[in-house]
Amino acid sequence: MPMITYREALHHALREEMTRDERVLIFGEDVVAYGGAYGVTSGLAKDYGEKRVFDAPIAEGVIAGAAVGAAMGGLRPVAELMTINFALLAADQIINHAAKVMHMFGGQMSVPLVMRAVGGGGAQLASTHSQSLESMFAHVPGLKVVTPATPADGKGLLKSAIRDDDPVLFIEHALLYRVRGEVPEGEHLVALGKAEVKREGKDITLVAYSRMTLVALQAADLLSQEGIEAEVVDLRSLRPLDMETVLASVRKTHRALTVEEAWRSYGIGAEIASRIQEEAFDDLDAPIRRVSGVEVPLPYAKNLEQAAIPDAQRIMKAVKEVLARTGG
Amino acid sequence: MGGKTATKVGQSGLDKKTLLNFLHQMLLIRKFEDKAGELYARGKIAGFLHLYNGEEAVAVGAISALEPHDLVITHYRDHGHATARGLDVKRLMAELFGKATGVSKGHGGSMHFFDATLGFYGGWAIVGGHLPLAVGLGLASNYLRKNQVILCIFGDGGTNIGYFYESLNVAKLWNVPVVFLCENNLYGMGTALHRASAIREVYRKAAVFDIPAERVDGMDVLAMREATVKAVAHARGGGGPYFLEAMTYRFRGHSMADPILYRDKSEVEEWKQRDPIILFQQRLREEGVLTPQDLEQMERETDELVADAVKFAEESPEPPLSDLHEDIYANP
Ligand SMILES: Cc1ncc(C[n+]2csc(CCOP(=O)(O)OP(=O)(O)O)c2C)c(N)n1
Numbered sequence: 001m002p003m004i005t006y007r008e009a010l011h012h013a014l015r016e017e018m019t020r021d022e023r024v025l026i027f028g029e030d031v032v033a034y035g036g037a038y039g040v041t042s043g044l045a046k047d048y049g050e051k052r053v054f055d056a057p058i059a060e061g062v063i064a065g066a067a068v069g070a071a072m073g074g075l076r077p078v079a080e081l082m083t084i085n086f087a088l089l090a091a092d093q094i095i096n097h098a099a100k101v102m103h104m105f106g107g108q109m110s111v112p113l114v115m116r117a118v119g120g121g122g123a124q125l126a127s128t129h130s131q132s133l134e135s136m137f138a139h140v141p142g143l144k145v146v147t148p149a150t151p152a153d154g155k156g157l158l159k160s161a162i163r164d165d166d167p168v169l170f171i172e173h174a175l176l177y178r179v180r181g182e183v184p185e186g187e188h189l190v191a192l193g194k195a196e197v198k199r200e201g202k203d204i205t206l207v208a209y210s211r212m213t214l215v216a217l218q219a220a221d222l223l224s225q226e227g228i229e230a231e232v233v234d235l236r237s238l239r240p241l242d243m244e245t246v247l248a249s250v251r252k253t254h255r256a257l258t259v260e261e262a263w264r265s266y267g268i269g270a271e272i273a274s275r276i277q278e279e280a281f282d283d284l285d286a287p288i289r290r291v292s293g294v295e296v297p298l299p300y301a302k303n304l305e306q307a308a309i310p311d312a313q314r315i316m317k318a319v320k321e322v323l324a325r326t327g328g
Numbered sequence: 329m330g331g332k333t334a335t336k337v338g339q340s341g342l343d344k345k346t347l348l349n350f351l352h353q354m355l356l357i358r359k360f361e362d363k364a365g366e367l368y369a370r371g372k373i374a375g376f377l378h379l380y381n382g383e384e385a386v387a388v389g390a391i392s393a394l395e396p397h398d399l400v401i402t403h404y405r406d407h408g409h410a411t412a413r414g415l416d417v418k419r420l421m422a423e424l425f426g427k428a429t430g431v432s433k434g435h436g437g438s439m440h441f442f443d444a445t446l447g448f449y450g451g452w453a454i455v456g457g458h459l460p461l462a463v464g465l466g467l468a469s470n471y472l473r474k475n476q477v478i479l480c481i482f483g484d485g486g487t488n489i490g491y492f493y494e495s496l497n498v499a500k501l502w503n504v505p506v507v508f509l510c511e512n513n514l515y516g517m518g519t520a521l522h523r524a525s526a527i528r529e530v531y532r533k534a535a536v537f538d539i540p541a542e543r544v545d546g547m548d549v550l551a552m553r554e555a556t557v558k559a560v561a562h563a564r565g566g567g568g569p570y571f572l573e574a575m576t577y578r579f580r581g582h583s584m585a586d587p588i589l590y591r592d593k594s595e596v597e598e599w600k601q602r603d604p605i606i607l608f609q610q611r612l613r614e615e616g617v618l619t620p621q622d623l624e625q626m627e628r629e630t631d632e633l634v635a636d637a638v639k640f641a642e643e644s645p646e647p648p649l650s651d652l653h654e655d656i657y658a659n660p
Pocket residue numbers: 029058060082086089405453454455456482483484485486487511513515516517582
């Protein structure tokens with residue numbers, strides 16, 4: 001299997017889906033000459049023509065709204081919102097329209113669209129450009145929210161998202177574009193709403209998504225050297241959420257720790273912890289803990305930013321605290 | 329390019345000291361930017377860095393028309409505006425370094441300069457996001473009878489977002505003292521103006537709200553000043569908002585990450601023929617205001633200011649980790 005970057009994997013997914021289905025088109029900010037803020041659409045305008053790949057002004061509201069309209073009109077748009085921070089300017093269209101069309105009009109019409117946006121911090125872009133806002137969108141019924149951590153999942157999930165008949169917010173992570181991994185060539189689909197055990201272990205379940213999956217894996221490797229075997233579950237999709245995989249793992253390890261870059265309050269970790277205790281309370285040997293981003297607007301200064309984003313050390317410490325509660 | 333032909337220095341009504349100060353400020357901005365770009369390449373500065381090279385006359389000319397109690401609010405390409413407003417370049421460089429002595433304590437970085445004491449109300453990085461804030465500041469100025477004018481600066485790319493139209497409409501409706509200044513450098517990131525805007529003459533977008541609007545040569549510091557003096561007088565006199573479109577060009581990439589694949593080298597070279605600093609120097613020399621010695625001294629002074637700023641930034645401490653939890657609420 002070829003080793004390619006996350007960026008290339010996403011690029012391949014777009015290319016393959018555009019070739020497969022003429023109704024797929026891409027528009028958004030700087031997708032043509034710039035090739036997207038992170039280069040994912042580079043070259044697509046040249047190969048597929050500017051009728052199918054074209055720039056939009058800096059106007060997120062109309063980018064998102066036009067994607068909804070285009071989907072209602074029979075197209076399968078992939079709209080590029082550049083970053084999740086700018087999706088806030090489109091939140092009305094995403095939440096009040098994209099997520100509502102299907103149910104509010106009695107199931108007459110779905111809106112098959114994908115909105116791609118970069119999320120996450122760690123690149124010293126300061127507080128308005130470093131946010132992890134996925135839980136805000138995952139909160140909304142009618143939307144699907146996908147957060148791939150690896151190149152293979154990036155490709156497989158993006159292809160599935162484009163084929164899906166519902167609106168999908170596809171959140172990439174700013175620090176993952178250069179990460180390499182094995183990616184199957186051609187038809188490679190990863191179903192939306194399916195988590196994956198990325199590493200097996202018997203002592204504790206680490207539930208993560210997006211870049212934190214990689215950080216959790218790193219922590220698991222380090223813990224292994226100390227004789228602690230952590231299982232790492234990558235959620236991959238936040239809505240729909242695959243609790244089956246999470247619960248199966250917790251029933252095996254009897255302990256769980258959630259890991260997210262986003263703020264702790266009202267977050268994904270809170271949701272996972274709550275569901276585990278609702279459905280597998282008796283299987284738990286210790287209270288569930290959360291490792292999350294520190295609850296501050298992410299500052300620019302490197303030392304402050306680093307201190308605010310979870311790393312392997314913080315995960316390891318939390319794992320040990322959970323194990324200590326059970327004398328493990 | 330548009331705008332009028334270059335204003336004669338002698339007809340500007342400005343004294344020698346003021347004229348030389350304009351040149352000094354433009355040089356300082358240029359050198360600060362060149363140094364910042366260099367330090368970015370060396371890893372001393374991180375994040376997004378948007379340089380202002382080529383646009384110096386806009387900031388210096390426009391901001392010179394303000395009174396000390398007026399306000400400046402601008403977008404993320406803010407180094408030139410901050411310098412022209414008189415913020416200490418030491419503390420600006422320290423901000424780029426992410427140091428505790430920076431104007432925003434290292435929390436903001438390049439895009440988020442702020443100095444409330446000098447009426448410099450940011451550095452905002454959501455395109456168009458600060459235009460509504462300018463309207464609100466104008467409202468406060470009227471309500472509290474501050475007699476304050478708000479100079480609100482943004483790019484051509486920022487004139488395509490809903491906020492822009494909402495703000496112009498409300499600014500006119502509420503008759504707020506805001507001077508909207510669009511820096512039309514013909515690109516928003518890699519997208520040319522004509523690919524993003526159905527109207528190429530940006531000032532016409534303001535005209536539909538019956539806001540007086542004009543296009544100015546943004547490479548001509550005196551033209552910028554003259555136009556802004558008029559706009560500020562209009563706003564201060566109770567005439568409501570005014571709109572200026574400064575025609576300019578950024579000589580460098582959108583940010584340091586920009587490979588600049590979207591514009592011809594020849595186009596850049598053509599604009600560099602109208603380098604605002606060189607143009608102004610020439611005019612000052614031709615009219616006998618600037619001697620070679622003056623220029624030499626000014627070069628030396630601005631070099632020193634930038635060198636001192638770097639030294640200050642290098643030697644300043646990082647923000648303490650306790651900063652993470654501070655300044656989040658006024659009353660925690
Ligand atoms: C709402 C929003 N969308 C997208 C961006 C990303 N972005 C940052 S700068 C920029 C281009 C802005 O161009 P312009 O307003 O012309 O200013 P210039 O950079 O040319 O000075 C874009 C698209 C953003 N910061 N905010």
